[in-house]
Structure formats: C-alpha cells, structure tokens
Amino acid sequence: MEVADYDKHAYEPFAVTVDLAVLTLRAGALHVLLVERGQEPYAGHLALPGGFVQPAESAETAARRELAEETGLFDVSGLHLEQLRTYSEPDRDPRMRVVSVAFAALLPDAPEPHGGSDAADARWVPYSAARPLAFDHDRILADAHERVGAKLEYSCLATAFCPAEFTLGELQQVYETVWGTTLDRPNFRRKVLATPGFVEQVPGAARLTGGRGKPAALYRAGPATALHPPLLRPSREGRPA
Amino acid sequence: MEVADYDKHAYEPFAVTVDLAVLTLRAGALHVLLVERGQEPYAGHLALPGGFVQPAESAETAARRELAEETGLFDVSGLHLEQLRTYSEPDRDPRMRVVSVAFAALLPDAPEPHGGSDAADARWVPYSAARPLAFDHDRILADAHERVGAKLEYSCLATAFCPAEFTLGELQQVYETVWGTTLDRPNFRRKVLATPGFVEQVPGAARLTGGRGKPAALYRAGPATALHPPLLRPSREGRPA
C-alpha cells in the first residue's frame, strides 16, 4: 500500500524524539539531570537529555535506552518511568519538525553520571537553578514537576525516590521537597502507616539517619500502588470561608 | 543543517497521527464516537476517529480539526479536549511506523454526526458495545475511560458532559455512568454544593427533568476547575480492615 493513500490523508514524515525529565533528591533538594548542548541552536544551553526514537523501538524503550546511555546506569529496568505528554508545536525546534514524547523518571540515589559516549557532560542540576533550558524544555520540566507532585498525592510513587530501605523521615523529605512545603511529622507518620501496603517495616535493624537523634525504623516499599484516601497537598486553594 | 547530523543520532521519519476517544452521554449510557473502516487492515471494523497531523499544526490543533470534520460540529473551540498519551509500539500499525497521539474529548449533548467528507459513517456506539476495535484502539479507549473517571474525582470536568444548564440529578448521572456505580443523592448534592465554584444556581426557573417528580433547580458550571477535597469513587480497594 502506498503511504500517500493512507486513510485519504497526505502522509507527512516527522522526526520523533523522547525528552527525559530525570528527577532525584540530593542533599534534600530536588535535582534534574541536564546535558549541555554543544551545537546550535541553543549551543551552550542546558537541555533535557533525550534523542531520536529508533525505527524498531517504542518511545518507552527509547526513553529507557537514552536514560541508560546518558546516566551510565544499567539497572534502568526497575525504575519508574512515566509518560508525561507529547509536545508537537510546529515551531518548537527551529530546524525541523520534531514531535517529542516527554517522560518523567524518578531515581532513588544520585550517582554522578559518568557519561557514556552520548553525554559527556550530563550532570545533576538543582531544580531551582535549572532554567532557562533550550527549546520548550522549561515547560516540559515544569509539567514533569507538577505531574510528580500530583502523583505523590494519590500514588505510592514517593518510594521511587528512596533507596530500597528508608526511614519515614526520608519518605517525608520526598514529599516536602517535591511539594515545597513542610509537613507535620506525627501526622505524616500516622497517615503513611494507616495506608495498608504503602510501606512495610524491616524487622531487624534501625538506622541512624546519619547523625543525631533517635535511630529510626527502616521500611521498604509495600505492594500497594494507590493511596486511598489520598495524601493531599496542604494549602493550594484554601478551604471555603 | 543536515538532519542526519542532528544530535549525533540517525534521523528516522515517522507518520504522526491523532486518535480521538470522543465520549458523550446518551440516554444515561456512555457512548463513544466511532468510524467504520473501509480499507484494509481491519476493513469493516470500528475504529476511533483520527488522522494525520499536518505539517503546520500541532497535535492539539489536528485533534480539533479532525473532531470538527468527523462530527460536523463547528464549535469545537470550547469543548474539553485532553491529551491522553502517545502510542508508539513499532507494530501497532501493520503497514508502517505510525506514532499516534491520543486525545479524549467530552461532549455535552449528542448530535448524530452528519459526517463531513471525512467520516461518512461516524456514529455513536454504546461504550459497552464498542469492542473489539481496530489496531490498539481498545486500549486507547480503555485508557480514555480510566482517565476521565479519574479526572471526575478531582476536577470539575463532569460539567463538560452536561449542557449549559443542568440539574444536579443530571450531574450525578454523569458520575454514575462514567464510574459505573450508584451514588447517594443527598450526599452527592451536599458535596457538590459545598465545593465553592463548582456549580452556580440559575436564579430564575426550575426544570422538569422531562417527566415525573419534583422539578429540579437548574445550575450552570462555576469558575472552579479543581475539587478540593476530591470526590472519590466508592469501593475500589476497600478500607483497611
């Protein structure tokens, strides 16, 4: 079949890429993985990592491949990768028509990327210092942040930011950092423990959080994926007067 | 600049399409707009309407254009159109590599589509009778249903299914139909009215819902877009024992 006949429409080829908003927590601050562009346009600017989708792979597969290439990680199979949305404005790349499928990825720890061939200069940048980015990546990054913040409310996604075993204080830090708020510690604890399957206590040991204070019990992620009822962000649009 | 040099990757062209899951409520049942395919593959099968993205338009623009063409509607500017996700599995179309950006659209009333040139046979089909569809459209439709059901929980989207003026009973029917549950009427009413900006009462008249019973007050959509706190679906994963 001739492609031009397809469903009575003209067939127009597009370049399809993936863009990755890879988020992690380092030293209590949200960081995003960025690469420095070496070519025009936006040479010297920071941009989200990404690349072309290959002929035989899906956008999800391409996203995992690019993630492995740019971070040097090899266990990309287990981590959380979420399709954000697709950006297709005709002028978003000045050179040609590029449709980009954006993903958000959440990493627990933050190894400094020892770039593969691809990303000699990929590095973690604090979220607050990430702008301005090349192309429409500012918007993609903002959308990723908003999506992750929203998903924390009604899913167990927060554990994706934590190592295999973590304390409730660390889990709370995830919420506080992504939401940019502070939470009441006893209330947070009560809420998390009251949600069946969110976290499970590791029987044996307790960990010293790195320094002072009473050692905290260790937990690992439970089998649940959704939070019922949700853990809502404070403030936003306030209560009815 | 030569496209093959773009960011050290090979440039591969893809066909980019939009697929539309257009939902409405007719006679208390969820319906979806489908077209009958005239060509192979899947000739004679039902499929979601859609088409190619043109060189100068975004996927959102293409979705609105296709929607106008396939339904014969002209006021597509005001209705709710939401990007679902992008489907890019390499073998989703047996003919060629097609990446499709899927949208969910919500229509208030349900005029029988008087097809433009494009969709001589576009028609409303009850959601329960919609499968099997061509390509991976079963999955797209299911994703659209799930997304719409989830958005009803925390957004004011339900009014998009209703005409400009509606009764609380009609609004409740939207929730019940999309969620496939029944809701307690007084509780639903209390919840909706307690959310500021969700609905506003039309001062003058009351409407007879079409037949029996006490006439209901008319409401129109308010300025709010989000529900705080959300209106959660019942059941799902039950309460902790």
Added chain:
DNA sequence: CTCTTAATAGTCAGTACGACTATAAAGAGG
C-alpha cells in the same frame, strides 16, 4: 385522589485530619 417518582432538607455516628503535647533515644559539647 392516591400512588409513584424525584428533588430537597436534615440527622447521626464513624472517621480522617490538623494542631498540638509528651516521651524516648541518640550525639554534641562542656
């Protein structure tokens, strides 16, 4: 005129949540 239907008003108990206080267990600094 009565029955049915649907809208609206109101009650009540269980639960969740925000704000708060109290206690326990570690390190830091004298």
Added chain:
DNA sequence: CCTCTTTATAGTCGTACTGACTATTAAGAG
C-alpha cells in the same frame, strides 16, 4: 558524666468530612 539538642515515636483533642439514613415537598400517572 551531665545536659542540651536533635530526631523518632506515641498519644490527645476538637473540627470537618463522609456514608447511611429518614423525612418532606412537588410534580405526573393512573
């Protein structure tokens, strides 16, 4: 060694929200 600080954990209390109900009102059907 003793105390202060820090962090984890336990518990309290009042308000708001929710689910399950009952009651009343206003229409059409027969």
